[in-house]
Amino acid sequence: MVKVAIWGSLREATEGAAEVEVEAANLRQLLDGLAERHPAIRPQIERGVSVSIDGLIFNDSWFQPVSPDSEVVLLPRIVGG
Amino acid sequence: MSQIHVSTTINGDATEFLCEPDETLLDALRDRLGLTGSKEGCGTGDCGACSVTVNGRLVCSCLMLAAEAEDAEVTTIEGMAEGEALHPLQRKFIEHAALQCGICTPGILVAAKALLEQNPAPTETEARYWLAGNLCRCTGYDKIIRAVMDAAAEMRGEMRRAS
Amino acid sequence: MALDDKLGVKDRTFKIVGTRPNRPDGIDKVTGRARFGADMNAPGMLTGHVLRSPHPHARIRAIDTSKAEALPGVKAVITAKDFGHVPDDMADVLDHCLAGDKVLYDGHGVAAIAAVSPAVAKQALKLIDVDYEVLPHVTDVDAAMKPDAPVIREAGGDETVPDGMSKNAMHRFEFGHGDPETGFGEADLVIERSFRTEAAHQGYIEPNACLATLAPDGQAELWCCTQGHYAVRDMCAAILGLDKGMLRVTASEIGGGFGGKTTVFIEPIALMLSKKTGRPVKMVMTRDEVFRASGPTASTSSDVKIGMTKDGTITGAFAEFRYQGGAYPGSPVEFGAMACFAPYDLKHVKTVGWDVVTNRPKQAAYRAPGAPMAAFATESVIDELCQKLGLDPVETRLKNAASEGTKSAYGPTFPQIGVKATLEAAKAHPHYAAPLGPNQGRGVATGFWFNFGGNTCVSLNVNADGTVSLTEGNPDIGGSRASMTMMAAEELGIPYDRIRTVIADTGSLGLNDVTDGSRVTFAVGLSTIKAARDAIRVMCERAAMVWGIDPDAVEWEDGHAKPAGPNAGQFPPMSLAEIAAQASNTGGPIAGHHEVNAEGAGVSFATHLVDSEVDPETGAVKTLRYTVFQDAGKAVHPSYVEGQFQGGAVQGIGWALNEEYIYGEDGKLQNAGFLDYRVPVASDLPMIDTVILEIPNPGHPYGVRGVGETSIVPPLAAIANSVSNAAGVRLTDIPMSPPKVLEAIDAAG
Structure with a gap:
């Protein structure tokens, strides 16, 4: 199981949990698993998220590996100017 | 309204064109003569991107009617280099990375050339005040001022480089 | 994509990267020939x-x-x-x-x-x-948040907005960890203040x-x-x-964009x-x-509360931000809320952000979107805590600075980062110790930006005469063609002037994300390096064919293919030009390409020092001296890195002191021109000194980090802090235009 940190206002969608666990070996499985176990997260995932894996930000790469040792943090999608 | 016939000299070449009575010199240069080096950043004389000289005087070409160019000597950025040889200001702007996007560059070069013709040895403060009518949004002016001071030194025959 | 594993970037000696060649589009730009x-x-x-x-x-x-x-x-x-x-x-x-x-x-x-x-x-x-x-209309963010405000979008906010709020509140964000209230209980001093910033336009000249x-x-x-x-x-x-x-x-x-x-x-x-x-x-x-x-940035209103012990430890931090992004949802409030406390290692931190709509044009991204306004508020309160506790503002920031292993305020644990390096450099710089005159004050502030990578395609064609055509798909706003040319030359081992880089149209290359998020030198640079390596692989194969040896027995060094060792055979090295000249005889044209969605952009930090003089008669603030300390990872073309630092700082100076959208009671914009919306001009400014720090980004082969955005994050706060030290008044309302400064001075008596 991979532990995923959930930001404050998104915890409404995880019954207040700051961290949830998902069975996932890569980013795609992680996001699909999150949306499945916590359907209330789905609108935010559709609006866009970035995922920090061990301190590096990933936006789209489905097959980026994650492991139970990874630090995984869900973030609003990062953009720039 | 019928168009006005204008005979003028642009960058040393005798030039004729027709323009509307309310047409700016900038529009005539850009749209009738293909001299698009002068830019329109505001159309109200606030940004200096359209700077040209008319009879040696620095003007915003967006604030002057094209018809007023009759019998005048107009110089634009297109007249700054002599053949293959860039003007020292042009060379120094490239060397000092004094441009990022480059949209303000023609106007600033024309204005800086006018400055050095009047005052070959400006202080940094004099250069800053002379160029205060030319907006640059990219550089913060630091490298522009360095390039102008360095070009001025070279044109005076001092081969020092600004730091 | 790791930092160059083959050579180890720390030990790598660059021949071209780090030098300052003339940009390839320079002559077009100084002669008026460039077509905008x-x-x-x-x-x-x-x-x-x-x-x-x-x-x-x-x-x-x-x-x-x-x-x-x-x-x-x-x-x-x-x-x-x-x-x-x-x-x-x-x-x-x-x-x-x-x-x-x-x-x-x-x-x-x-x-x-x-x-x-x-x-x-x-x-x-x-x-x-x-x-x-x-x-009825509303253009002010706080007025739009009132329950009886005119409603701009009937549908109202999404599921994150509690019932009973104004329908103009579109979304609520919350970030952080720990419990700020607990932290405030441990503090010797807690300061709470409210701030406002007006909208600034990107102000591109074109x-x-x-x-x-x-x-x-x-x-x-x-x-x-x-x-x-x-x-x-x-x-x-x-x-x-x-x-x-x-x-x-x-x-x-x-002609400039800055996100707009x-x-x-x-x-x-x-x-x-x-x-x-x-x-x-x-x-x-x-x-x-x-x-x-077109899009200005958001205007904002915020409340900040920070607690500190006498020795300068931040014990708790809270900030609530309200950003109006015009008549459409999507203000960058989340980035402000995530970025403002990122420079610090905090046990108890929480930020809240509200995305609000008003009757204004839709905001567009502006250089580190959302971060400067938030940093203005939080860095001002940290400065005031230092003032009241008699602490040095740089030392105090160093004491609390995040470093490798710090759990950031927005969630992730930081890898190697440069915030301490920027503060140490500021502390050691002569600027920090220089004497000040009457009515002068020094301000410091630190800022953070995430940076971005994204979809990128690069194609590199080796011509028969040994020149190289590099094709990329990101508009060059600040000299990026020079940087790409340099990275290709570095990798191929040929001179800079043997390569020409062009920006392709959408029919000529696959998807390239927007030139934003400080992504180009990082992501396009990375792809350029990989495309060059792809071409090198092909050239080594061609040399191997000519020599009749195994391709694995050929290596590339200084622009030449050569046998990898004595066992590979005795052949004189073949130059890129020699291999290119024989391309038709060895299989056809030689090219390299690379397509990637680049992830792993490294975050970036900056610390700014500024000296200001406040005229007590008029309230005018003059910027006397300014120094930027920022981590670039690796500066490919230092002149253009300095240019990004300087340009961002000056845009911040303009925003801090002059620039604002002024709406009348009638809801109309009153200053839609450069005469009344006053961006900084040359005579307003001193030289902008820069110190480039190089803490390699492990996500790029040369260690490059994006540099374009972070430089606009600290100036608003740095200038407010300098004004406070110069005039003894704490300005909480951006821009700090002369009437506001004068009013504050008069109120202070």
């Missing part, structure tokens, strides 16, 4: 113009275009209805170009005309009758411009000034129902006008239109 958005024409083209709303909020009952259409020389008049249904994610984009049922801000597009000349078009605009039902042709067979050409022509293609194709592959977009040279040219304003209109008329249509926004109808 408005510099392109087409035979038979028409001119397109937009009719804009004089009301900040009104229902459109009817639009009668018949008189305008009847005017000789008018070839088409369109409204939003001509576009029919567009995909949901493009609805706001189109509505911002041309209003649907309601106009939502002063300057909102209502109809557009294609005519044979500007004079005809101007006359025709006056002949369009719009029947407006004027509605107004938006485009030239569009859309033929009846669905093939279209678009020339425009943009930070991302692929994004323009995708948005326009979706809005007009075109196939992406049939719409070729070419990016002109771009990452979306469309006139491009879909020009395409539709071209479709209706069967002729090319050119559109150029006026400066008035740029201010009224």
Whole structure:
């Protein structure tokens, strides 16, 4: 199981949990698993998220590996100017 | 309204064109003569991107009617280099990375050339005040001022480089 | 994608990266030959113009275009209805170009005309009758948050907004960890303050411009000034129902963007006008239109509370931000809320952000979107805590600074980062110890930005004479062609002037994300290096064929293929040019390419020092000395890295001291021009000193980090802190224009 940190206002969608666990070996499985176990997260995932894996930000790469040792943090999608 | 016939000299070449009575010199240069080096950043004389000289005087070409160019000597950025040889200001702007996007560059070069013709040895403060009518949004002016001071030194025959 | 594993970037000696060659587009730019958005024409083209709303909020009952259409020389008049249904994610984009049922801000597009000349078009605009039902309006963020505020979007906010809030609150964010209240209990001093910042415009000098042709067979050409022509293609194709592959977009040279040219304003209109008329249509926004109808940044209001012990440890931090992003959801409040405390290692931290709509133009990204306003608030309170506790502001920041292994305020644990390095450099710099005169004060602030990578394609062709053509797809705003050329030359081992880099149109390369997020030197650079390595692989294979040895027995060094060791055979090294000359005999043209969605952009930090002098008679603030300390990872072309530092700092100075959107009681923008919206001019400023720090980004082969955005994050706070030290007054309202400063001085007695 991979532990995923959930930001404050998104915890409404995880019954207040700051961290949830998902069975996932890569980013795609992680996001699909999150949306499945916590359907209330789905609108935010559709609006866009970035995922920090061990301190590096990933936006789209489905097959980026994650492991139970990874630090995984869900973030609003990062953009720039 | 019928168009006005204008005979003028642009960058040393005798030039004729027709323009509307309310047409700016900038529009005539850009749209009738293909001299698009002068830019329109505001159309109200606030940004200096359209700077040209008319009879040696620095003007915003967006604030002057094209018809007023009759019998005048107009110089634009297109007249700054002599053949293959860039003007020292042009060379120094490239060397000092004094441009990022480059949209303000023609106007600033024309204005800086006018400055050095009047005052070959400006202080940094004099250069800053002379160029205060030319907006640059990219550089913060630091490298522009360095390039102008360095070009001025070279044109005076001092081969020092600004730091 | 790891830091160069083969050579180890720390030990690598660069030959070209780190030098300062002339940029390849320099001569075009200093002679006036470079072609920007408005510099392109087409035979038979028409001119397109937009009719804009004089009301900040009104229902459109009817639009009668018949008189305008009847005017000789008018070839088409369109409204939003001509576009029919567009995909949901493009609805706001189109509505911002041309209003649907309601106009939502002063300057909102209502109809557009294609005519044979500007004079005809101007006359025709006056002949369009719009029947407006004027509605109450709100342009202030705090007023828009009140429960009885005029409602701009009936649908209201999403699931994150609690019941009972104003319908103008669109979204609520919350970040952080620990419990700030516990932290405040451990503090010796807690300071709580409220702040406001007004909207600033990106202020690019080149107004938006485009030239569009859309033929009846669905093939279209678009020339425009943009930070991302692929994004323009995708948005326009979706809005007009075109196939992406049939719409070729070419990016002109771009006269500044700073985030403001990452979306469309006139491009879909020009395409539709071209479709209706069967002729090319050119559109150029006026400066008035740029201010009224293209994106400024958000205006904000915030409350900050921070606790500190006597020895300078921050024990708890809380901040709540309200950002209005115009009449459409999507202000960058989350980035402000995530970035503001990122420089620090905090046990108890929480930030809240509200995305709010008002009757203003839709905000567009502006350099580190959302971060400068938030950092203004939080860095001001940290400074005040230092003042009141008698602590050194740099030492105190160092004491609390985040480092490798710190759990950041926005969640992730940081890898190797440079915040301490920027503070140490500031502390050691002569600027920090220089004496100050009367009415002068020194300010310091630290800032953070995330940076971004994204989709990137690069193609590198080796020509028969040994020159190289490098093709990339990101408009060059600040010298990036020079940086790409340098990285390709470094990797190939050939001189800089043997490579020419061009920016391809959308038909010539695959998807390239927008030139934003400080991504280009990082992501396009990474792809350039990989494309060069791909070409090197091919060249080694060709040399191996000529020598009759195994390709694995060939290595590349200093622009030459050579046998990898004595066992590979005794052959003199073959240069790139020699291999290229034989390409036709060894299998055909030689090229390298690389396509990637680059992830792993490294975060960036900066610390700024500024000395200001406050005139006690007028309240005017003069910037006397300014030094930027920022981590660049690796500076490819240091002059252009310095340029980013300097440009960002000066944009911040303008925002801090002068620039603001001024709305009247009537909801109309009162200063839509460069005379009244005053950006910094040369005589306002000193030289901007820079110190480039190089803490390698492990996500890039050379260690490069994006540098374009972080430099605008600290200046607002740094200047406010310097004013506080110069005049003894704490300014909490940006811009710190002379009347506000004078009022604060008078109030302080």
